[in-house]
Amino acid sequence: MKNLLMILVAxxxxxxxxxxxxxxxxxxxxxxxxxxxxxxxxxxxxxxENPNHLDVTDIKLFYVINGExxxxxxxxxxxxxxxxIFKHENEYRIGITLNHSETSSKTITYLQWNNSDxxxxxxxxxxxxxxxxxxxxxxxxxxxxxxxxxTIDPYFxxxx
Numbered sequence: 001m002k003n004l005l006m007i008l009v010a011x012x013x014x015x016x017x018x019x020x021x022x023x024x025x026x027x028x029x030x031x032x033x034x035x036x037x038x039x040x041x042x043x044x045x046x047x048x049e050n051p052n053h054l055d056v057t058d059i060k061l062f063y064v065i066n067g068e069x070x071x072x073x074x075x076x077x078x079x080x081x082x083x084x085i086f087k088h089e090n091e092y093r094i095g096i097t098l099n100h101s102e103t104s105s106k107t108i109t110y111l112q113w114n115n116s117d118x119x120x121x122x123x124x125x126x127x128x129x130x131x132x133x134x135x136x137x138x139x140x141x142x143x144x145x146x147x148x149x150x151t152i153d154p155y156f157x158x159x160x
Contacts, residue, residue, distance in 0.1 A: 028131035031098045033121065034155045035111075036091050045160055046085050046092035054113055054160075056085060063099035064108040083111075093155075098123045100132050117160065 037045040037054065045054045061072040061082050072082045082097040098121060099107040109121040122138040137145040137154055145154040 026130060028133065029100070030131070030133040031100045031123070031125060032095055032153070033098060033134070033137065034088075034093045034095045034153070035158050036088075036093050036155075037113075037158045037160055039160055044091050046094055048092075058112075058114040059083065059094070060112045061096060062110040062112065063101055064110075065099070065102050069110065096121075098125070098134060098137075100125050103127075113160070119158065 039045055039052065043050050043052055045052065047053055048056075059081070062069050063072055064070075074080050074082070083094055085092055085094050087093075096109070096111060099109040102108075105124060107123050107125055109123070111119045111121060113119070120138075120140050122141075124135045126133050126135045133147070134145075134154070135147045136143065139156060144156060
């Protein structure tokens with residue numbers, strides 16, 4: 001019995017590592033933005049029950065990578081176009097993943113609603129060894145959000 005106890009203690013000691021492997025493997029990716037979209041009559045244009053809603057199949061994201069505009073499409077992802085539409089309380093929202101592929105100091109994401117309506121989102125992305133996070137955001141050339149000035153994640157209402 002004494003030998004068995006010593007073997008179990010030895011196994012437990014060898015199973016432990018000196019570094020916390022979980023901390024080394026964790027990665028924080030905080031590059032999302034949310035929008036609600038309403039028209040001048042205050043109709044929710046993301047609500048599929050609204051007869052005037054935006055056609056989800058027309059919505060596309062484009063990232064500018066190395067100076068080249070590239071459509072976002074990752075067929076193996078849960079949200080292959082890096083956006084999702086969801087209900088939040090009494091309205092619908094679109095959550096998008098900003099361009100974080102580009103390594104320049106300011107990235108550009110184009111949110112194309114249809115062939116004639118595009119919004120431009122620029123963001124500064126801070127990079128650390130274990131994280132990427134948005135620091136500042138410009139919507140159609142207007143500075144709209146900065147980390148530290150706000151205690152909430154970026155959310156905007158668009159009028160179309």
